[in-house]
Amino acid sequence: MVAASPAAAAAMRKSFLVPEIKPLDQYDFSRARSSASLAWVLAKGYGGAEHIPAELHEPFYTDQYEQEHMKPPLIRLLLSSDIYCRAWRQALPPGPDGASAPKDNAALLQLLARRGLVPTFQDKPIKEADLHHKPIRL
Known part of the structure; x- marks a missing residue:
């Protein structure tokens, strides 16, 4: 077996991130569904997960009241037709x-x-x- 270079190994670790595993009583199904849908449309729209702009990598933020919201750049993108038309072309x-x-x-x-x-x-x-x-x- 041939050993991978350190750079190749680091790239492989980046592409195979394992999400945090939570117990079912703490798992937020609606957030997971939203995150998966957003990840799919962004990956298709930008031609792959590696091409998604950095400000959209984590689509949610938590405010001072511990409420979770979508980031404003993502909201603007979802309100425009651009991302859906791009996703159509890719998918x-x-x-x-x-x-x-x-x-x-x-x-x-x-x-x-x-x-x-x-x-x-x-x-x-x-x-x-x-x-x-x-x-x-x-």
């Missing part, structure tokens, strides 16, 4: 119609609807005709 191949990647939220919602992934708002499907006539607030 899914172009469709059979040769359509390019969406440029904004309306184009992304239309593309999802054409592919049979009907977006919903408060458990009601969004009709493609609605996308053209009125703004959607998610």
Whole structure:
């Protein structure tokens, strides 16, 4: 077996971080779900976990009252269509119609609807005709 160089070993340790293991009675399932969803969309949007900007590596902060919040740069990113359109380009191949990647939220919602992934708002499907006539607030 060939020994890895110290730099390679350090790089391997960085990429295989083990999350803190907590007992089930202390585990926050909703935070874990949010963290996993954020990690996925950021990794897809930026082309891999190693390309995510440093200010987004830890998406939450705790205020002086011990309340946890999302960091403002992440909130701004999630409110824009940029990260979702980038994630689409990275995660899914172009469709059979040769359509390019969406440029904004309306184009992304239309593309999802054409592919049979009907977006919903408060458990009601969004009709493609609605996308053209009125703004959607998610």
